[in-house]
Amino acid sequence: MYTLARFKNWVSTRRGVHAPNVDKLHVAVLAFPFGTHAAPLLSLVRRIAGEAPNITFSFLSTRKLNATLFSGPYDEFIPNIKHYSVHDGLPEGYVPSGNPQEPVFMFINAMPEMYKRAMDEAVADTGKNITCLVTDAFYWFAADLAQKMHAKWVPLWTAGPHSLLTHVYTDLIRERIGGTNVRDAQKVDFLPGFPELKACDLPEGVIDDTDGPFATMLHKMGLELPRATAIAINSFETVHTRIENEVGSNFKLLLNVGPFILTTPQNLISDEHGCLEWLNKHENASVVYISFGSSVTPPPHELAALAESLEECGFPFIWALRGDPKEKLPEGFTERTRTQGKIVAWAPQMEILKHSAIGVCLTHSGWNSVLDCIVGGVPIISRPFFGDQRLNSRMLESIWDIGVGVDHGVLTKESTVNALKLIMSSEKGMVMRQNVAKLQESALQAVEQNGSSAKNFLTLIQIVTS
Numbered sequence: 001m002y003t004l005a006r007f008k009n010w011v012s013t014r015r016g017v018h019a020p021n022v023d024k025l026h027v028a029v030l031a032f033p034f035g036t037h038a039a040p041l042l043s044l045v046r047r048i049a050g051e052a053p054n055i056t057f058s059f060l061s062t063r064k065l066n067a068t069l070f071s072g073p074y075d076e077f078i079p080n081i082k083h084y085s086v087h088d089g090l091p092e093g094y095v096p097s098g099n100p101q102e103p104v105f106m107f108i109n110a111m112p113e114m115y116k117r118a119m120d121e122a123v124a125d126t127g128k129n130i131t132c133l134v135t136d137a138f139y140w141f142a143a144d145l146a147q148k149m150h151a152k153w154v155p156l157w158t159a160g161p162h163s164l165l166t167h168v169y170t171d172l173i174r175e176r177i178g179g180t181n182v183r184d185a186q187k188v189d190f191l192p193g194f195p196e197l198k199a200c201d202l203p204e205g206v207i208d209d210t211d212g213p214f215a216t217m218l219h220k221m222g223l224e225l226p227r228a229t230a231i232a233i234n235s236f237e238t239v240h241t242r243i244e245n246e247v248g249s250n251f252k253l254l255l256n257v258g259p260f261i262l263t264t265p266q267n268l269i270s271d272e273h274g275c276l277e278w279l280n281k282h283e284n285a286s287v288v289y290i291s292f293g294s295s296v297t298p299p300p301h302e303l304a305a306l307a308e309s310l311e312e313c314g315f316p317f318i319w320a321l322r323g324d325p326k327e328k329l330p331e332g333f334t335e336r337t338r339t340q341g342k343i344v345a346w347a348p349q350m351e352i353l354k355h356s357a358i359g360v361c362l363t364h365s366g367w368n369s370v371l372d373c374i375v376g377g378v379p380i381i382s383r384p385f386f387g388d389q390r391l392n393s394r395m396l397e398s399i400w401d402i403g404v405g406v407d408h409g410v411l412t413k414e415s416t417v418n419a420l421k422l423i424m425s426s427e428k429g430m431v432m433r434q435n436v437a438k439l440q441e442s443a444l445q446a447v448e449q450n451g452s453s454a455k456n457f458l459t460l461i462q463i464v465t466s
């Protein structure tokens, strides 16, 4: 893992950037303030800015996000990143309607204008024109902005190459299987490198609800990304070479610079509940690790089915669960499984997945979690919810053969018991463990000194800082 110690060591030996006009360079960073988007962009920028102490970086995000993002230990080493607030797009006196998507949509509708204002402020404040825009890939409007400013545009795609493929080929997909009569199981077998894809795997907005703000943003993104100077992606070159090449062929330059957990400075998550010590007492590949990430919790009947499956199978488990377990899980479950398992509010996920005692990870299959499992060498049981998660699930089940989904994407007792037994104690599970170990090895190779991600990172730094 890319730790604070490693970062400090690297900063002390950095070469610095010696471009002639280095003091005039001004990089504006435009972060998407929802979900798990801004944190990876900031860690990417921290590494670049750490390399270039004389270049000004302006990080533009909402006030609310600034308060949570810039609280880690890194900033004292990189004083050249300054925060500028972008208005959140909500009207004066906004009262939440209860629809969690509403503030996101309002922000999306307002953002091109809000960012323009914040950038003007950063330019006036620093006295330096913007020479490079580093943005979330969602920000299609940066293509025009960069062109007007004669600046470079370097978007970051925080998910995998296969989801990017579906956004770049959205028009083709709509043309071939659009309309209202699409069946879930309908094959989408015409995307190069991804013949296993089905209509129900596609991210929201590709073929359904195509007029919404989010869908419109993703569609425009797919059309504008080819104008970018270079696109950075939190992935590594051998994840799926055919898909990588196909999606990359649409762009000027696609740079695999991940997995970020290994290539960019990470915030430390302490092991306050003693998970690692607990794992030390368990045999290799014997423990089930469960986490659905920071933004979703399965509905009560699925949590109950999962709890019952764990009791029935008897495998030891660590369950990262937000909220009160006594309220969320079946009555008596926490008492009955006191020695079998450990339920914690926060867990140091990467450290846990690296531990030899872990046998399987049950996850929502967000891209960051899939990468963590690959880096940890752990097979997956997948219960996807939204966005790219169903696509990731299809990849790990049908292409990499490193995991399984549950029936119709829902945790029932039967399907969860079957999936657990398959991975923990069958021949097929052994094969999946071997397959994920191979992917793990390619990820580790990619970040070694002469590996592809390491080299791509140097190219990226060169582009942003010249």
Ligand SMILES: *[C@@H]1O[C@H](CO)[C@@H](O)[C@H](O)[C@H]1NC(C)=O
Binding pocket: 016, 017, 018, 022, 053, 054
């Ligand atoms: C950065 O700026 C300082 C002070 O202006 C200067 O001494 C130093 O040589 C510069 N470093 C690089 C790498 O340009």
Ligand SMILES: *[C@@H]1O[C@H](CO)[C@@H](O)[C@H](O)[C@H]1NC(C)=O
Binding pocket: 063, 066, 067, 070, 083, 084, 085
């Ligand atoms: C961002 O957060 C930092 C640290 O919490 C604070 O010092 C700074 O004033 C904030 N900046 C803005 C523009 O809100």
Ligand SMILES: *[C@@H]1O[C@H](CO)[C@@H](O)[C@H](O)[C@H]1NC(C)=O
Binding pocket: 127, 128, 129
């Ligand atoms: C910034 O760009 C504007 C318009 O292109 C130009 O007039 C101005 O001189 C530039 N400012 C600096 C500090 O380079």
Ligand SMILES: *[C@@H]1O[C@H](CO)[C@@H](O)[C@H](O)[C@H]1NC(C)=O
Binding pocket: 284, 356
């Ligand atoms: C358990 O895994 C560790 C690390 O992979 C390995 O060194 C050790 O030999 C394994 N132990 C057994 C009993 O297989």
Ligand SMILES: *[C@@H]1O[C@H](CO)[C@@H](O)[C@H](O)[C@H]1NC(C)=O
Binding pocket: 449, 450
């Ligand atoms: C990386 O490549 C360079 C040039 O090919 C070589 O000199 C160096 O030994 C390599 N380093 C490692 C760690 O493989």
